[in-house]
Amino acid sequence: MPRSTSTSADVSDARNELAGRLRELRRAAGLTGQQLAQVLSWQPSKVSKIEHAKQTPSDDDIRTWCRAASAEQDTESLIAALHTLESRHAEWRRLLRGGLASFQDHHARDEEPGTIFRGFCPVYVPGLLQTPEYARARFIESAHQFGHRQDIDSAVAARMRRQEILTRPGKKFRIVITEATLSYTLCSPEVMLGQIGKLISFSMLPNVRLGVIPFDTFCAVAPQHGFWLRDEDLVTVETFSAELNLAQPPEIELYTKVFETLALAASYERKARTLLNDALETVADRLRASEQS
Known part of the structure; x- marks a missing residue:
């Protein structure tokens, strides 16, 4: 790997x-x-x-x-x-020089020509499926690391505009997350409740196939890091320091194979929504416990 x-x-x-x-x-x-x-x-x-x-x-x-x-x-x-x-090595500080909102608009332009998007996100909810509140939490985290705190509001708005691509004709999305994604405490319980509810809604869109890999399912490939495949011509990998854009055929072939292997381990439709509803109950219990303490 x-x-x-x-x-x-x-x-x-x-x-x-x-x-x-x-x-x-x-x-x-x-x-x-x-x-x-x-x-x-x-x-x-x-x-x-x-x-x-x-x-x-x-x-x-x-x-x-x-x-x-x-x-x-x-x-x-x-x-x-x-x-x-x-x-392949575009440093985050350089990418974010124009601000968080500008970076979101840049991604939106890059997504325009794509028709099939495949994403694997093992830790956090992918940007295309985030609620405004969850997106804000992610941008605040980024701001702590790289600065650019002044445009968080506009960055959230730009990310929400990016989600318009989900309703455009001819665009298809295959997105796989892990059950761990639903369990990490990366935002407040209130925000996570809304986010999981939104994922349930997104899972019902006809052009979005959302899969969840359960904790107890064997993974033939370890979920080491997240990545996106755009059609058959680009792989994007985000690290702590940079965004890697991989365009060579062997790299695309490898990541396609990895995605398909991970996708086989995921649950979809009703089974996925069962996992989402279970996570919803867990977060709700966490919220009630915090309110009572």
Whole structure:
């Protein structure tokens, strides 16, 4: 399984891997670095920097490199690797520079072209299914970590606007959460009561298939971290420090397999709503106990 945390080492490894693939193509073509530079009309130092991961090549650099090495068949996969490298580690502080609301609007624009969304959320209720009160609790948590406390109201409003996608024709959602998601104390009992009630409503939408993995169900894949699949072209993974956008076919294939395995462990429709109602009773008991103490 891929590591669930992103560090600068992850990005460095990906950059070194790309550099190594380009270096092997040159060698397979029987060219020295000096000879490749002459063919491409580059300074020899540019070839050296690219091969030692000191300089990131452009799309055109990769195209001309592959052409010179008679390896045009590798062009698209190398460009895909480059694009994944460029986008895979987007630090939260940079993403949130425009504010929490701006970030929600950014996600809404990214979701526009999608038709099938598959999400796995083992810890908290996914944003597309949150109530305003639950969303506020999540944004307050984010504000404690990254700042941007001034626009929590507008961020909540933006997240609620994002939920309009749930009612648009042609959009389908398969979302799997765990029973633990319903048990963690990440907000007040009053807020959680409303949130679970909303999940029950969402589970009845014709284009939303909501699954809940019960505590006592065997999981063939450990629910290590949450992620989203958009169609067949993008995986998004959120960590404490960053958002990873994975676009290479092997990564998408792996996460698709993981999602389908987790989805098989989930309960749906009436069984899911039974779990939701049981959680509702548990939270209600917790609320009554707190009021009596």
